Amino acid sequence: MNDASPALAEIAHARGIHKTYHTPGGEVPVLRGVDLSVRRGESVAITGESGSGKSTLLHLIGGLDAPDDGALSVLGTDLRAADDTARATLRRNGIGMIFQQFNLIPSLDVRANLGFQARLAGRFDAARAETLARDLGLSALLGRYPEQLSGGQQQRVAIGRALAGNPPLVLADEPTGNLDEATGDAVAQLMLALVRQRGSALVLVTHSARLADLCDRRVHLRAGRLA
Numbered sequence: 001m002n003d004a005s006p007a008l009a010e011i012a013h014a015r016g017i018h019k020t021y022h023t024p025g026g027e028v029p030v031l032r033g034v035d036l037s038v039r040r041g042e043s044v045a046i047t048g049e050s051g052s053g054k055s056t057l058l059h060l061i062g063g064l065d066a067p068d069d070g071a072l073s074v075l076g077t078d079l080r081a082a083d084d085t086a087r088a089t090l091r092r093n094g095i096g097m098i099f100q101q102f103n104l105i106p107s108l109d110v111r112a113n114l115g116f117q118a119r120l121a122g123r124f125d126a127a128r129a130e131t132l133a134r135d136l137g138l139s140a141l142l143g144r145y146p147e148q149l150s151g152g153q154q155q156r157v158a159i160g161r162a163l164a165g166n167p168p169l170v171l172a173d174e175p176t177g178n179l180d181e182a183t184g185d186a187v188a189q190l191m192l193a194l195v196r197q198r199g200s201a202l203v204l205v206t207h208s209a210r211l212a213d214l215c216d217r218r219v220h221l222r223a224g225r226l227a
Helices: 054-061 084-094 110-120 126-135 151-163 181-198 209-213
Strands: 010-023 026-039 043-048 069-074 095-099 169-173 201-205 217-222
Touching: 010 054, 010 201, 026 054, 026 201, 043 054, 043 181, 043 209, 054 069, 054 169, 054 201, 084 095, 095 151, 110 126, 110 151, 126 151, 126 181, 151 169, 151 181, 181 209
Parallel strands: 043 201, 043 217, 095 169, 169 201
Antiparallel strands: 010 026, 010 069
């Protein structure tokens, strides 16, 4: 199999990424030449100390912010050159995002939250949504609202929402950070199983060595560079 095979194609490619934040106290360099490639279907864990820039890197890959310097391409989109509209289109159509805070829409029930992003992308499939709800153990909870769910249940809904449109890339920022250890481990294993089942690439930011070890590859962010 050669590198041109779809199974090995790069889905995200970063070279020499720099990011500095400008604060009232002066400039704060966060990323100092990060190189990272993610291939289709693989899971990559990014670890590092608090404040090391893990979430910043994830947000750059997700088009939530732009790098100051370097090359960054995600799903064929040059994110240094892309404007806000192009980055929003990329997030809507190609990326599923899972956050520590769940970010569910409180006025929508579980069924509507699950289908929200897939509908925005024009890829909602009712049968697929029902299967996903079953796999996530949410079938009996579809009529409930976020405030009626436990933390673990809310995070499973967030995972389902990210996967419902079958995005080629899933980004997860400390997805189990608000859960107790047992619940977090169960949710993490379920998330990884579903991502692999659907053939999506996963980039995961985590403090958990246990969770990082479940991924195909692990990289560590230190002093603004990946090791």
